Amino acid sequence: MRVSSSLGVVAAIAAQIGVVAAQAPQTSDLSAEDITSGTAFGNISRKADENMQQYFGPARGADCTYDNSQQRQEWRTLSPETRKSFTDAVTCLTKLPPTHMTADEAPNYPGVKSRHDEYVATHINYTLNIHDTADFFAWHRTFIHFWEQDLKNLCGYTGWNWALDAQAPQDSPLFLGDEYSLGSNGAYIANRGDTWLAEQDVTYPPGTGGGCVTSGPFTDYTVNLGPLDLPNSNNVNSSFQYNPHCLERDFNPWFTQNYNTYTNVTKTILDNILIEDFQANFQGAGGSDPNNRFGCHGGGHWSTGGSMSDFHSSPADPLFFLHHGMVDHVWTIWQNLDITRRQNVISGTSTLANNLPSAEMTLEDMLPFGFVSEDIKFKDVMDTFGGAFCYRYV
Numbered sequence: 001m002r003v004s005s006s007l008g009v010v011a012a013i014a015a016q017i018g019v020v021a022a023q024a025p026q027t028s029d030l031s032a033e034d035i036t037s038g039t040a041f042g043n044i045s046r047k048a049d050e051n052m053q054q055y056f057g058p059a060r061g062a063d064c065t066y067d068n069s070q071q072r073q074e075w076r077t078l079s080p081e082t083r084k085s086f087t088d089a090v091t092c093l094t095k096l097p098p099t100h101m102t103a104d105e106a107p108n109y110p111g112v113k114s115r116h117d118e119y120v121a122t123h124i125n126y127t128l129n130i131h132d133t134a135d136f137f138a139w140h141r142t143f144i145h146f147w148e149q150d151l152k153n154l155c156g157y158t159g160w161n162w163a164l165d166a167q168a169p170q171d172s173p174l175f176l177g178d179e180y181s182l183g184s185n186g187a188y189i190a191n192r193g194d195t196w197l198a199e200q201d202v203t204y205p206p207g208t209g210g211g212c213v214t215s216g217p218f219t220d221y222t223v224n225l226g227p228l229d230l231p232n233s234n235n236v237n238s239s240f241q242y243n244p245h246c247l248e249r250d251f252n253p254w255f256t257q258n259y260n261t262y263t264n265v266t267k268t269i270l271d272n273i274l275i276e277d278f279q280a281n282f283q284g285a286g287g288s289d290p291n292n293r294f295g296c297h298g299g300g301h302w303s304t305g306g307s308m309s310d311f312h313s314s315p316a317d318p319l320f321f322l323h324h325g326m327v328d329h330v331w332t333i334w335q336n337l338d339i340t341r342r343q344n345v346i347s348g349t350s351t352l353a354n355n356l357p358s359a360e361m362t363l364e365d366m367l368p369f370g371f372v373s374e375d376i377k378f379k380d381v382m383d384t385f386g387g388a389f390c391y392r393y394v
């Protein structure tokens, strides 16, 4: 646990520690069977929802209330027409010209060809300042919000609940490959060996695809940027190199079975009372469990393969935004299980694992959004019913 130098954060953490009997439910309150099956996840989602209803109801007197907030649904609960309008909108975003990059800046970003690329480039640019940092959750919440705003007039926002697909993500209805899906798996590449990841010291087996997406909305999709550090791949030689290639995927149940099950996500929410433990275990970075090298966040990325497994350029696959919809959903549940103590707690600096060392972040800090938007104040993105936000997950 890192020692915080920010008074506000120290006070908030002290408030958490001071109350031994936390109001949020614990693993011991729920049966092992309910945790495995997802029933417990439903129970704690409902508890978080009841808390939100109470706290953000009409009595609050604000414009955004529980009742009028936008509801973000899981992908498979959408009508076929809505799914199609969503992927059409995503394709459209990849064809719109950049909106923030100036003519003077363009030579430094040869791979930025579209509005969507501006998202990818911004994530590449700030990768080491937005993961394993105080603002990991808040930065990504805001990032997907802007992307949603860009799609807004065309369709509603959706997420991917990977826990429903943990046994076999390759068989998920999301990736059937028809026109109402999010596109298929990558073409199967046989005879591949295991891959060893030095940083995590983990060896994983090949997935169920490996090549280009073969059917559905993203077959003609061109990825312009990355990969920067994808294993077994011809990586770019400079961060923003123009490197047009197909969208690759390699769904891999090894990751989802080990990191994205209902047991994994439910216990991560229930067993971590302090924000520093919750965010570390969720990312598998510096978490208290030495077997947990990826967490739900890493598991979702690595289980998809292709761009999604590339640390820097992962937003190149639209699935990034659905994965991070689920990430934000989980953070939102964690926050709302104990709203008054958890709404505004943060912990950590603005550099990955504080390497290179940087100052402890405070809620007064500005979060950088590069080519996505103007920078935004940290404290304005902690509450899904506050600032520019007005949404909840159903």
Ligand SMILES: *[C@@H]1O[C@H](CO)[C@@H](O)[C@H](O)[C@H]1NC(C)=O
Pocket: 039, 040, 042, 043
């Ligand atoms: C959890 O939800 C199920 C329905 O999905 C319900 O039958 C059960 O009583 C709930 N358990 C708790 C502890 O709230």
Ligand SMILES: *[C@@H]1O[C@H](CO)[C@@H](O)[C@H](O)[C@H]1NC(C)=O
Pocket: 234, 235, 236, 237, 243
């Ligand atoms: C990076 O440079 C090497 C050596 O010139 C080259 O073989 C490789 O194709 C380059 N990678 C990309 C993605 O352009």
Ligand SMILES: *[C@@H]1O[C@H](CO)[C@@H](O)[C@H](O)[C@H]1NC(C)=O
Pocket: 257, 258, 259, 260, 261, 262, 263, 264, 291, 292, 293
């Ligand atoms: C995730 O849950 C599965 C059971 O669903 C379990 O086998 C695995 O060990 C868990 N992973 C971690 C990192 O705890």
Ligand SMILES: *[C@@H]1O[C@H](CO)[C@@H](O)[C@H](O)[C@H]1NC(C)=O
Pocket: 121, 122, 123, 125, 126, 368, 369, 370, 371
């Ligand atoms: C990259 O970061 C620098 C420094 O913060 C900023 O000036 C630039 O606009 C950023 N570019 C992108 C694409 O985010």
Ligand SMILES: [Cu+2]
Pocket: 123, 130, 131, 140
């Ligand atoms: Cu990220």
